[in-house]
Amino acid sequence: MVNHKPGSTVDQTGGRLGPAEREHAWRRLADETFDVVVIGGGIVGAGAALDAATRGLRVALVEARDLASGTSSRSSKLFHGGLRYLEQLEFGLVREALRERELMLTRLAPHLVKPVSFLYPLTHRGWERPYTAAGLFLYDSMGGARSVPGQKHLTRAGALRLAPALKRDALIGGIRYYDAQADDARHTMTVARTAAHYGAVIRTSTQVVGFTREADRVSGVRVRDVENGAEAAVRAHAVINCTGVWTDEMQRASGSRGRFRVRASKGVHIVVPRDRIVAESGLILRTEKSVLFVIPWRNHWIVGTTDTDWNLDLAHPAATKQDIDYILDHVNKVLATPLTHGDIEGVYAGLRPLLAGESEESSKLSREHAVARVAPGLVAIAGGKYTTYRVMAADAVDAAAVDLPGRLQPSITDQVPLLGADGYHALVNQADLLAARHGLHPYRVRHLLDRYGSLVHEVLALADDNPDLLKPVDAAPDYLRVEIVYATSHEAALHLEDVLARRTRISIEYPHRGEDCAHQVATLMATSLNWPEATITAEIDNYLSRVAAERASQNKPDDQAADATRSTAPEVRPHLTDPVA
Template identity: 55%
Template sequence: MSAPKASAPSAVLNKEQHAKVWEKFGSEHYDVVIIGGGSVGAGAALDAATRGLKTAVIETRDFAGGTSSRSSKMFHGGLRYLQMLDFRLVAESLRERELSMSHLAPHLVKPLRFVFPLTHRLWERPFMASGFFLYDVMGGAKKVPMQKHYSRKGTLKQAPGLKHDAVVGGVRYYDTLVDDARHTMTVMRSAAHFGADVRTSTQVVSFEKDGERIVAANLRDTDTGETTTIRGSVFVNATGIWSDEIEKLADVKGKFRVHTSKGVHIVVPKAALDGSVAMTFVTEKSVLFVIPWGDYWIIGTTDTDWTMNLANPAATRADIDYILDHVNAKVRRPITYQDIVGVYSGLRPLVEGDSDSTTNLSRNHAVAHVAPGMVSVAGGKYTTYRVIGADTIDAAIQDVPRKVPGSVTADVPLLGADGYHALNNQIPHLAEYFGITEKQADHLLNRYGSLIYEVLAPAAEDKSLLEPVEAAEQYLRAEVLYAATHEGALHLDDILERRLRVSMEYAHRGVDSARSVAELVAPVLGWDKETTEHEINTFIERTEATLAAERELTDQAANEIASKAVETRADVDTSLDR
């Protein structure tokens, strides 16, 4: 049988590339140096690289290691912003959602059917209908159906897990689902594919100036403690919740401040709730989503102020109780602590501007020159990461001493998107060709797209790579290996928490898979036996600390436990984490 057509080789992020980029950082001059490896930094990196700028990216821990791996897993159109009359933001979000779903990343961004349960008679249906009508005509129903209204009976048919007396009707609408960590990493790999030098485990520890102009940053390798200095025409502070800390490090006065708000989600098996459609509820403090996620439901989020450790915002028992209380008020079968297989907590970077004349708040994000040679960007929605990146580079190129083309990222599909739609029609053929099940082929295609060939290539010589990961049967061993050989994973938690999502999808939180995964990647990452044991023990200790924090009632008590968890990257300067 002939093979389906494969895509061209992609950018490789691995141990050898990691060492090579470190040498380049110390010897070359860059047009743009981007600090931060989350969604905003990745979007800016791809925008800069595709404009032909010599681009470097610096990330202290791992790609999407903070907020960008801890979202509600949606590219949403901003339905709730209609209530705030922010029509421009909604229209822009819908355009970007459509662009990602249909062109830029169809393998990663999927349409998701929602039901909005109605709980009030008479006034609520026409009120919501008018809002959904605006949503649809502004672009929310371009590739997906328009809103549809249901009676109570029809709503319960769509979502049979709801209590009969909890709804009077419902409205169907569509948004999209995305694996946030995988998407951010893929955007960053796409930037590397177009020439950006990207490196994790690299922390800015100080800046150098020529007069008032920032001209260089001193770096520390957070794994080895080695130091070097990188020079550039402009530095972009895309660190999100760390934005204020980087400006303090540079001794510059920012044009806006970042306020952090904590959002917590729980993960339960599909069997815990009858149905398959996503649901949206409005609580007194937040919007509560119930989102299908493979064999699970993600339920969240909370919205509470957070002023403590930025790297490890701890979920508490009070946070989990809040989610359970509100979802159980709507569903027939109560969801209990025993149902929960995963909990994750992230921080939203909310912008507070000092001067509207010097900040761009038009898209709910802020971009500002905070000093000659430095641009800061913060806030915004994940959905509009591409626009934020373009706005940021538009501001940054004012410091680049040559003419720079405009943004082209609206026309640049991410790695794996090329040929995805055709391959999606060939799942039986792919399964037969690779010797896997159709379910496994579908799983791989919707994580890697046309890169499925790279992922499974080593299995031609080692059939054991087609076997499931120990205690995480949803994933193949080939995916673990690929995380280390192509996706820039350097540590065990990079793999179990972000390249794969084992830590949020299995009740053991990845602990039962840790040894087999570590031993598989050890030869690739150059780990000896002592290092392998250290990686396993560190992951287990961090997981135990997270679980202990979740049993505490207050943020203070949970933070005291979580902030003392051992760092995966031993040489991180945690003073920037407050």
């Protein structure tokens, strides 16, 4: 057994990641020797840090930018069982994904992961209904209907009652089934905070700029604080590379030969207002390449995704006019009232880190993950899908066991609820009382509970001495001002972009994309981060430049033109260099 060491006990700050904790984390990185250093603050890295910490290991996680700043904030926002993988006969992957979805819905993150229904329109008479029903029966029997309703068959009239927005001639009937969804960025950040709660050192804006070695083994990493340029060496028995689409670059930086290659596949989504598509359920539509989802998202719909190779800037993949037109063209084939470019509130592009295979079509590449000990002291993991992050994390830590002193305890993260899960259901029942106590509308409290769970008390306490913080953000009324302050005091947000794009989703949920509330949000952040007026101005200018570059790139015809336009926006972290983690 690995000894339980100082620093690996439960964190008394409850997983808080604020400015004081950030300073303390830097000292610990420089002074301590860790069992495991995780590179990358996406869902797999955060999951690996939590997995290792709850096994009693001494853990540090470093992320060059922000938690979930890459792929893990730009997904379809689904914890899905992988229904379409049944057609590819990947039964093990479906069974694994369904088990993970069930754990999230019931035990680990019921405050963050929610059931969501989808209508699958049938378009062919005779064979399609029994074929699809057989697949869904197998799906349900593998766990797809364990805590959500099973499949329900609908006539054309029944399907149109569920989704009046559909053209009458776009379907002959339908089947409704259930999956699950989550705010991916918030979920990832909560996994990282839970790891901190169990003793892990979590530090963002901390880039790996090199590896240290003792003889033939990797013995740690050199890191740079990309906010101020300070550098330090971090000692570790094992380093786990969880950098997703940057896996190959990080392996090259380590001087180790990679065991697998990672290909980046770009997925683009658009966000439109809820009233533009009249339906009580999401939709899943077949395309010539894959599937297209229409996903309910609060007062919006998320529509996507595309699936194309991307070989340009990995940090800021750009959506093109062609990408957006592709989505509109396909969804409009079934909508009675077509969507237009003018309906779009937000657009986002993310990169899937797919294991490179023999097929040249990225949609056919395996969603399985791979783990390899690429050198003594260095493990890499890539591939997989968001839903199965917990399994991936456990496999990565298992692979590091050979480099750790003593016997490694088994993974227990299937029994570790994320912060905010404990007590959530009771608080939902008490929402009216909680609302009355704080002078809020009950719907507002329910919204907070679905973002913070039982941490809602911690959030609302910040307004005890300043009731104005319980007012909505002026140009983004779905969010309270106190949430902005909490993002900087507890959730590791360091820049305006972190709050507008990830701690909230203002950047994709409002047509102004955060421009109209940038000044107010930056001013609220300044109280926690001690920003002078010049920093407030710089943060606003940087954010507005980002929005302008993204808008302009979305009018470009191809990837090269869109990438060149998007790259004109300045990097908010001044000492960040390539390659990044």
